[in-house]
Amino acid sequence: MSKIHNFSAGPCILPQEVFQKSAEAILDFNGSGLSILEISHRSKDFVAVMDEARAIVKRLMKLGDDYEVLYLGGGASLQFAMVPFNLMKSENGKAAYLDTGTWAAGAIKEAKKLGTVDIVGSSKAENYSFIPKDYTVGSEYDYFHCTSNNTIYGTQMRTFPKVDTLMVCDMSSDIFSRVIDFSQFDLIYAGAQKNMGPAGTTLVVVKKEILGKTGRDIPSMLDYSLHIAKESMYNTPPVFPVYASLLTLQHLENHGGIAAAEIRNEAKAKLLYAEIDRNPLFETFCVKEDRSLMNVSFKLLDESKKEEFDNSWKAAGINGLNGHRSLGGYRASLYNALPIESVQVLVDVMQNLK
Amino acid sequence: MSKIHNFSAGPCILPQEVFQKSAEAILDFNGSGLSILEISHRSKDFVAVMDEARAIVKRLMKLGDDYEVLYLGGGASLQFAMVPFNLMKSENGKAAYLDTGTWAAGAIKEAKKLGTVDIVGSSKAENYSFIPKDYTVGSEYDYFHCTSNNTIYGTQMRTFPKVDTLMVCDMSSDIFSRVIDFSQFDLIYAGAQKNMGPAGTTLVVVKKEILGKTGRDIPSMLDYSLHIAKESMYNTPPVFPVYASLLTLQHLENHGGIAAAEIRNEAKAKLLYAEIDRNPLFETFCVKEDRSLMNVSFKLLDESKKEEFDNSWKAAGINGLNGHRSLGGYRASLYNALPIESVQVLVDVMQNLK
Known part of the structure; x- marks a missing residue:
């Protein structure tokens, strides 16, 4: 069969080495005689995978110990709800959102269920053909949410605004693709299935100090603090997607x-x-x-x-x-x-x- | 290497054929020249996987068209919250729970965040060494929730009570292991990583007619109705865990x-x-x-x-x-x-x- 050129929008092409190594791990993981699909997530071998999968993200992003890294299930769409649950105050909660496409609009829809949402900029009327830039975000907001890259419309935020509140970014479709000062963000999330790995896990990078301040009774599985306390093993994690993501990030690290x-x-x-x-x-x-x-x-x-x-x-x-x-x-x-x-x-x- | 006898509590042993076939699919899925990790979830090949993964569950359980089958992310722990979000009335919501172990207690904890929970039976004081049987559940409850098998304590419900309300069961650790009249349940859920497949997806089998009656504004990703409307593709599903689950269920079907x-x-x-x-x-x-x-x-x-x-x-x-x-x-x-x-x-x- 001749070579296939895979331009898929996600799930998408990953390094060939990731396919080889993950297929090997399904037949025999680390020479254990067991498949990675049948080992306990509490086994020494998998705990090492999760630890390194969390550590490599901080190395690649050049972030310090004030940030925590989680691999969650449920997809970035679940983050649309988790962000307001964790950051929007239970009384008079108010957040600022930038509306740059279908996924930004999806995030806005979920936040509105928990409080007031002000759309500080939108290109919806022009079919999302540009990134709004003429806006300010003051300290009256619990946080500001933006989408760094809009997969459908082919637009990307080349720069990020300075805002007077917490900075939250959905980087699902361009994470690890370009050098950014990641420390300008308080919370970053990204479904794995573009630059990070296969579908089935979502990366969350969050500054610890911003959590626990809303007064909300959060469903446990939506509570970042609980996941952090359990080192991203509050429940059985999506073992294989996390492992394949680690392989992808190791490939990135080993290639500059x-x-x-x-x-x-x-x-x-x-x-x-x-x-x-x-x-x-x-x-x-x-x-x-x-x-x-x-x-x-x-x-x-x-x-x-x-x-x-x-x-x-x-x-x-x-x-x-x-x-x-x-x-x-x-x-x-x-x-x-x-x-x-x-x-x-x-x-x-x-x-x-x- | 000598044979390994894998008694792991989950993730756990799966048929060797599942490991072989899923490793092959990672290198070349259906002779497409592409890995299953890099194909679009909207591709014809994966839509066929999802359709069959949903259909085979109904065949194995002998359920009719009044039930819907979903493969969600997030683990069974997320179902602890989804069940009350979808079934507990927003005003004066009240549910009955059977407390038979750690996971039952986890489900109770999440339901309490959304309404009143009556624990109709508990063996907690005896370290969960038995299944309480002496209780009734009346129609004043929005639903009854039980855990069919308690992985930690080694107990299992050999029979199920007749209740005067909706019957919800967490079957994470014994689903597909024994013949049951599955039609006695209105909602069944199970993390895949025991009898069904690898970690990373959760099966939900739900009677359609019970949904949409709580008056609650449910976060979209927690709303069964939305997932059903999108045929379990509301967002990018955990592609590989769903595929490996299908392989596992096909193996089961092909072996009686x-x-x-x-x-x-x-x-x-x-x-x-x-x-x-x-x-x-x-x-x-x-x-x-x-x-x-x-x-x-x-x-x-x-x-x-x-x-x-x-x-x-x-x-x-x-x-x-x-x-x-x-x-x-x-x-x-x-x-x-x-x-x-x-x-x-x-x-x-x-x-x-x-």
Whole structure:
């Protein structure tokens, strides 16, 4: 079978080494004669996996002991509820949200169930084609929530605002893809299934001191403090997804960390956007300055060439290029593990479309 | 390496075929050239996995279209909160709980956050050594909650009460192990990591008609109705744990279903309990009539023989026999995938201890 170029938006391509090593661990984990699927999460071998999976995140993000790292189940969508449960005051709770796309709107919906939400900026009326920048967030808010990268619309926050309250960020689709001062955030969360690992676990990085101040009676499984007290083992964790995430992060660390990934990601995005800008047949959905380096959402301007284009990229071994059903068009996701060679194959197909 | 006899309480032994097939799928899923870890959950291939994983549960349980099957993230502990969110009325909500162990108590703790909980029976004062049977549950309750098998204490509900309200059961540690009339329950849930699959997903089987009646504003991810409306794909599901669970359930179906598993499980339990009853050195923690066929918790009566016993079972290739830290002693978990040959190895070790 010829090579497949996997542009899927998530779950998505991971390093081939992660597939090899995790398949091996399913047959025999650490030479124990047991599968990683059948060992106790309290076994020495798995406790070591969880400890290292938590530690490597702080090393990669250059964060200190004031932060805690958790691997939870339930997906980033569960964080939409956990964030207000843990940070929004039970009396007169009020949070500021930036509305930059479908997932930001999902987070807003859950926060509204627990208190007042002020949308300090929104590009919804323009079909989320840009990142609002003209807003301030004062200390009257319990926290500010933003989405660093909008997978569907192909926009990305290139800079982050200074706010006078806690800073919360959903980094599901661009975590570990670029150098950021992570210490500007009080809480970061990300579903694993883009740059971090397979579907089934969600990373939470949280500054301990911000917790326990809402006066709320939080369901235990939604309470960050409880998960921290149990070192991310309050209940049986999603063992295999955590292990495969560790393998992915070890691969990142062994290949130059976030700084090196950023250089590779910038090169891939530059290659593809250059072709979109050069080729009169294609156009992005969003404004130039807010283009995402992770998800390149674009449309074909001449519908009569759609069949030819679709046949061509499929024939070239490209997979997962269809746009999200809510937007249409195409979406090339350029996550950490996608090689630049795959982008070149796509660019070649675009250039050959006359 | 000699064979390992895995008595782990969960995550636990699964059929060897599941390890083989899931390792293959990580390297190449369905001959697609892609790993199951990198495919979209919206891909045709994975939608087929989810559809079949839902359908096979209804076939195995002999349930009709009035039930819905979900595979959620977050673990059974999240169900402790989801059950009251979905079933306990927002005004004067009141539920009846049976307190048979640590996990039952965990479920009670979460329900109390949302309404009144009456504990209709408890064996806590006797260290959970039996299943309370002398109670009734009237229609004044929104629902009744019980735990079918108590992993730590080695007790199991051999029969279920008739109640005048909704019947909810946590079957995490004995689901698919014995023939039951599953239609007597309105809601069943179970963390996958015993008889069903690896850690990382939780099965929910729910009668549709009981939902949407509480008047509560439920966080979306905790709302069964929303998950049902999206066919268990409200958000990205835990793809690999769901796939490995499907493989496990297919193995069960191909080997005689629940009825055949029950015969094998009864034979294994009979073999081990016969030795405990015969051997003056050993004793269970619980009364005879409530003994679990899944988890045999027992103690060694002569502490001076502990080192010899521990060395012997370890030398025999036995793994995961230590009791839960809250109870001590030993625990032999005899889940569906454990072969009777492993039980014989343990019995031999017990017989050789003089």
